[in-house]
Amino acid sequence: MLVLILSLDTSSPSGSVAVLRDQALIGVISTRGEENYSSRMFRHLEFLLNDLSFKLAQFDLFAVSAGPGSFTGLRVGLTAAKGWAEVYKKPVAGVSALQAVAIQSSAKTSVVVPVLDARRGQVYFGVYRRTVAGLALEGDEFVVTPAEFAGKLHENAKDGVLTIATADAEVISLLAPHFQTDSAVIEIVSGVLAPYIGRISYERALRGEVTDSLALDANYVRRTDAEMQWKDR
Numbered sequence: 001m002l003v004l005i006l007s008l009d010t011s012s013p014s015g016s017v018a019v020l021r022d023q024a025l026i027g028v029i030s031t032r033g034e035e036n037y038s039s040r041m042f043r044h045l046e047f048l049l050n051d052l053s054f055k056l057a058q059f060d061l062f063a064v065s066a067g068p069g070s071f072t073g074l075r076v077g078l079t080a081a082k083g084w085a086e087v088y089k090k091p092v093a094g095v096s097a098l099q100a101v102a103i104q105s106s107a108k109t110s111v112v113v114p115v116l117d118a119r120r121g122q123v124y125f126g127v128y129r130r131t132v133a134g135l136a137l138e139g140d141e142f143v144v145t146p147a148e149f150a151g152k153l154h155e156n157a158k159d160g161v162l163t164i165a166t167a168d169a170e171v172i173s174l175l176a177p178h179f180q181t182d183s184a185v186i187e188i189v190s191g192v193l194a195p196y197i198g199r200i201s202y203e204r205a206l207r208g209e210v211t212d213s214l215a216l217d218a219n220y221v222r223r224t225d226a227e228m229q230w231k232d233r
Contacts, residue, residue, distance in 0.1 A: 004058060005063055007063075012035060017029050020198040020202065022202055028048075036073035037078030061201060065197055066094030068143065078098055100136060109161055110129060111130070116163055123145075123171060141221050146178045149179075151176065153183070162183070165187045
């Protein structure tokens, strides 16, 4: 049976909405702006569904970026996906934006390190290793300074050359002064993540690794400003 998937990425200014049937992309819409994508996501969703002649009730699975990324953006996307899953009694999958970057890598290295801009002079990253079942996250995802990233990269370069994948060339400029480029393959991938979030969610659905609206949660990686201010008191 074919699975119809609605996928959202509201983690950054360059967000997207996509519709997939299994892993086949049917339609996608994305724009980049200064404000969080969540501020225009619903307009884009309405346009895309009307263009494809779909209604929310027809979808079998909802997929959404669970982070890391903008706190406000993530909350909007997650709240929408949770609401649809609850109303239509359908499963939902929260997918890492870093994993959606990592799976785009075409390099043959055994380790892929996806990196995203975390603002404030920091980056988000994770270490993904190629396995028979696909890319698997080793440990946790982090938010660090470029210098700290270089140290982490050195630890994971012991197995040979690895791939740094990012959707933002400016991230490479930020990182470049802190590590030797001959230890890594640099790969620029698409920042339109919703199609890849949808494909990952389909694979999870086949393995029964989806959830309901109540269990869906964000992975902010970095604490919110309110949390940091409260700890500093």
